[in-house]
Amino acid sequence: MAPAVTSLRKERDLKAREELILDHARRLLAEKGFQAWNMEQLAVAVEYSKGTLYQHFSSKEDLVLAVASRILNLRADLFEQAASFKGSTREQGRAIGLASCVFAHRHPDFFHIEMMLKSASFWEKASPERKEAHARAGARCWRTLYNIIVSAIALGDMPRLPWSAEHATMALISITIGSHVVGMEHNLRVFAGIDNPLLSVRLNQDLVCDGLGWKPLLHEHNYAATDQRIVSEIFPDAAAFLIPA
């Protein structure tokens, strides 16, 4: 029987190697997409053999899903930080909106990867553990926003009818994802004269919040000041692109 201490070290080394693989895989995904690189190249990059890669991941798709989950957890981290903002429920919701922009700015490759995951074959080839991990990461994001909306309804900041808290959450997530997807479209951007897609994301979030009747409405409050506070208290290093000159 092996001593516990060495087996612990092994586990740590294994974990570190997995991180190394994920780092390089992410870089390749960002640089080349999914098809334009192969497992052999990744093996060379991390200085292990192809066979070793397959001890960590059951398929190329499984590996990509792991990359996506890691980034999605960073998104959830940002959301949870944002949710700690002290202010009205709508201000907290706004903080999450800003968090989604900070995230998009820090991880511009994420949405491409996430779109890739919508393609059918990924979920067939990925291992159950990774699928579950990804669902957990997604649920973290969802829950953070959902909790704020439940508070908003409880406090009377948002009217009850005719949508449930779940519907309201889904609406805000939908406008955020949709705006990012549309903002990625190069044609549409030049066609619609949209130079800063992240600004559009925020504007669209405002529209939905107003549509939900989430008080105080856009015209009832100085949200530029709120933005200043959010940025300085939670995302100080993101001021440059969140607060336009």
Add this chain to the structure above:
Amino acid sequence: MAPAVTSLRKERDLKAREELILDHARRLLAEKGFQAWNMEQLAVAVEYSKGTLYQHFSSKEDLVLAVASRILNLRADLFEQAASFKGSTREQGRAIGLASCVFAHRHPDFFHIEMMLKSASFWEKASPERKEAHARAGARCWRTLYNIIVSAIALGDMPRLPWSAEHATMALISITIGSHVVGMEHNLRVFAGIDNPLLSVRLNQDLVCDGLGWKPLLHEHNYAATDQRIVSEIFPDAAAFLIPA
């Protein structure tokens, strides 16, 4: 020199064969996604050889893009039909919203294909002509909605500030695409207790229209009656799922 009459017939035959290929490719895409079928299988299905397929399409990606464009043009057709609805500008916008649901119901495979197109490598491997054709089809959808919103602003149905007609168009397209993408997510649907995703799409569209201040607002008008008219006048065969019992 070949007589003009035979060359015309050839062109017609060629076009017919391309349609045949596209039909089968679409079926395979719907049944198996992108990876789980190959060009040889498609060749057998259409009873031509693989080489002949490559006289029509420069790559598998090019072929899939052509499938997507054909469906996207059907979407534009529906939008243009909807835009002919006689009523207030918001009612016309609503008709387009319903059209997007009719489309999603008739072509449930489209969004999977469209998500696939977001993956980088497609655009590198597709031919310039197909890329342009796809952009044109997308622009048709965009323009139809845009024109209505321009009218709405001109007529005073929608306030001017702080969004341009382009922004408003983008917001509505974003909520529509985003809602469909989120609605596709099986986890989220069970998590949020959303049984009918198309209903959520419409509700979310309403939220954005209200957020834009598009008159008459949801609570100022009986839109259930409008829906009845839209369905009976424009989408009579879609009544079953557009108007819940």
Add this chain to the structure above:
DNA sequence: TGGATTTTTGACCGATGGTCATTTTATGAT
């Protein structure tokens, strides 16, 4: 130190997108 166990490796396999020399078919003049 040496034998047992675990881990790593890369040659190898099957499948697939894409090519192109060869074969087949269509055409039109005689």
Add this chain to the structure above:
DNA sequence: ATCATAAAATGACCATCGGTCAAAAATCCA
């Protein structure tokens, strides 16, 4: 009808890549 020429269809073939596994290397422990 026949034939020469041009056009089109074909499928054998190639290179590539995801994934496997027997052999080699490294590690461990008595």
